[in-house]
Amino acid sequence: MGRVPRLVLVFVLLLLVIAPAGAQTRSYSIESFKVSLQVNPDSSLLIQETIAFAFRGRHQGIYRTIPIRYERQGFRYDLRVDGIQVLDDGGQPLRTEVSYPGRDLKIKAWVPGAQDATRTVTILYRVRRGLLAFDDHDELYWNVVGTEWAATIRDAEAVVGLPRTVPMGSVRVTAFTGPLGAVGKDYTLHQAENVLLFQATRPLGIREGLTVVVGWPKGHVAFPSAAQRVAWFLLDQRWFVLPLLVFAGCVVAWRRFGRDPLRERSVKAEYEPPAGVRPGEAGALVDETVHPRDVVATVVDLAVRGHLHIKQVSSAGLLEPADYLFTLPKPWLGDPDIADFEVIVLAQVFGHGGVTDQKLLSEVRRDSRAIFPPIRDQLYRDLVKKKYFLASPRAVRRFWRIIGGLLLALPFSLFSVWGGDAPGGSLSMLVALAASGLLVLAFARVMPRKTFKGARTKLQILGFQEFLERAEKDRLNRLPTDTLHKWLPYAIALGVEEAWIWNFEGLAVDAPAWYESDTPFSIRGYSTGIEGFGRDVRSAWLSGARGSGGGGSSFGGGGGTF
Numbered sequence: 001m002g003r004v005p006r007l008v009l010v011f012v013l014l015l016l017v018i019a020p021a022g023a024q025t026r027s028y029s030i031e032s033f034k035v036s037l038q039v040n041p042d043s044s045l046l047i048q049e050t051i052a053f054a055f056r057g058r059h060q061g062i063y064r065t066i067p068i069r070y071e072r073q074g075f076r077y078d079l080r081v082d083g084i085q086v087l088d089d090g091g092q093p094l095r096t097e098v099s100y101p102g103r104d105l106k107i108k109a110w111v112p113g114a115q116d117a118t119r120t121v122t123i124l125y126r127v128r129r130g131l132l133a134f135d136d137h138d139e140l141y142w143n144v145v146g147t148e149w150a151a152t153i154r155d156a157e158a159v160v161g162l163p164r165t166v167p168m169g170s171v172r173v174t175a176f177t178g179p180l181g182a183v184g185k186d187y188t189l190h191q192a193e194n195v196l197l198f199q200a201t202r203p204l205g206i207r208e209g210l211t212v213v214v215g216w217p218k219g220h221v222a223f224p225s226a227a228q229r230v231a232w233f234l235l236d237q238r239w240f241v242l243p244l245l246v247f248a249g250c251v252v253a254w255r256r257f258g259r260d261p262l263r264e265r266s267v268k269a270e271y272e273p274p275a276g277v278r279p280g281e282a283g284a285l286v287d288e289t290v291h292p293r294d295v296v297a298t299v300v301d302l303a304v305r306g307h308l309h310i311k312q313v314s315s316a317g318l319l320e321p322a323d324y325l326f327t328l329p330k331p332w333l334g335d336p337d338i339a340d341f342e343v344i345v346l347a348q349v350f351g352h353g354g355v356t357d358q359k360l361l362s363e364v365r366r367d368s369r370a371i372f373p374p375i376r377d378q379l380y381r382d383l384v385k386k387k388y389f390l391a392s393p394r395a396v397r398r399f400w401r402i403i404g405g406l407l408l409a410l411p412f413s414l415f416s417v418w419g420g421d422a423p424g425g426s427l428s429m430l431v432a433l434a435a436s437g438l439l440v441l442a443f444a445r446v447m448p449r450k451t452f453k454g455a456r457t458k459l460q461i462l463g464f465q466e467f468l469e470r471a472e473k474d475r476l477n478r479l480p481t482d483t484l485h486k487w488l489p490y491a492i493a494l495g496v497e498e499a500w501i502w503n504f505e506g507l508a509v510d511a512p513a514w515y516e517s518d519t520p521f522s523i524r525g526y527s528t529g530i531e532g533f534g535r536d537v538r539s540a541w542l543s544g545a546r547g548s549g550g551g552g553s554s555f556g557g558g559g560g561t562f
Helices: 003-023 226-236 238-258 279-287 292-304 340-350 361-367 372-385 393-418 426-444 452-470 473-477 483-493 497-502 523-543
Strands: 027-039 045-058 061-067 069-072 075-078 080-087 096-099 104-110 115-128 131-133 137-143 156-161 172-178 187-192 195-200 209-217 309-314 323-327 358-360 558-561
Touching: 027 137, 045 061, 075 226, 080 096, 080 104, 104 115, 156 209, 172 187, 172 195, 195 209, 238 426, 279 292, 279 372, 279 452, 279 483, 292 309, 292 340, 292 372, 292 483, 292 523, 309 523, 323 361, 323 523, 340 372, 358 361, 361 523, 372 393, 393 426, 452 483, 452 497, 483 497, 483 523, 497 523
Parallel strands: 027 156
Antiparallel strands: 027 045, 045 115, 061 104, 061 558, 069 075, 080 115, 096 104, 131 137, 137 209, 156 195, 172 209, 187 195, 309 323, 323 358
């Protein structure tokens, strides 16, 4: 074979290799992009996009991406798009697939005959939440073609229809052309009755769009109800699912670990406290918390039982509280009648050695460092020891409060770390974390769990409290004349001492042996004296003791072929 035929053969072979590759080269352009956008009186938008694609090479179809997720004032804001249809140039539905990748809605449509041909595709859909509401006007801010098309658009126009009630003389209009964020003015505007026609005066290049802005006075479109807006807002904030999950988890934890037995049992009247339950224990059992009044009730109970004698030695002045002399009538160390937490109370008054037999409240006030916490902690331990609680209520609440506190502190930590570079939608995440922390803190209060014995005893105490508050005079008149003083410590612990004392008005009552003052005994004076004593003790021992307790919405996007 000669040299020339060989060259011809090589040339033919190269053509055979290159030709198929060239045949597979694909591109497209958009001959026209016409949008009809109708603003409805219910503030929804009906949109029709008629797009003429010039296909070069073999294509399967087209896709249109529409941004639907925005951020406003730190919260996510999603448009609602429905009623999506894609039609061919004969008005027949095309095979369509809708997906939601990231921040966009993606419409994918298969177009028959999309090979070296021009095909027209019509996309129909409805948009809600597409209008912006300002104080003095409502506004449409819309990128009608999108800015993500990888092709030129030779002819772009948009027809905007407004509700018939809108006065055209008060409508404010502008438009922009160019890439996202550009403010080009390459357009013309034509107005008719309630209709605006925007036309680009030049072809739009790759990733260039046409944005229209139309504003009109308020009162011509009705926005969704407040309930609907709240529902959409909550659906947009995906992080708001977290507090719901935390709430559900707290409810499950409470039902499993915190709910008391015998909750459905009714309270029956009781005419004496449960056997073996001291007043301070009774007060703590009812609300699962040791309060200062429980310690005051314990002091009074020790005096009523003969382990203390209390005498008022000075009256309250304008600047100084009253003073009281505590006298120890007998040794108390090793006395089996004194509970462990009562030992702590006496030790705080008279010293741990139990030697001093007299002490002024003012001296206790002056010497105090942390009187309430050790009494409180020992009372909790006694309640667990007596099997009224599975664990110390204070320890249980502290555990849940630590979890809630960490959740509540996390948003502040993240905010300080992010500074001005917080990611999009971060505000809803921070709010969700804070709300979750507050929920856990709220549930911490009800997480302590009583045993069956503790729940039964609480019902008995509540029945006795009912008696203390509403005792009938006929019944009280048949009781011993020292009944007022005998049950007074329980009334103090349960917060009904005033009602209990005044129930005895007009009845024969012995003067108290445990308490002494310069004024003759009377119901009125006794009520006032007990109130003042409790206030002064709390002030001296408890209260002061250290250790106690954005912009517009732009419908941009774009599309392409596949």
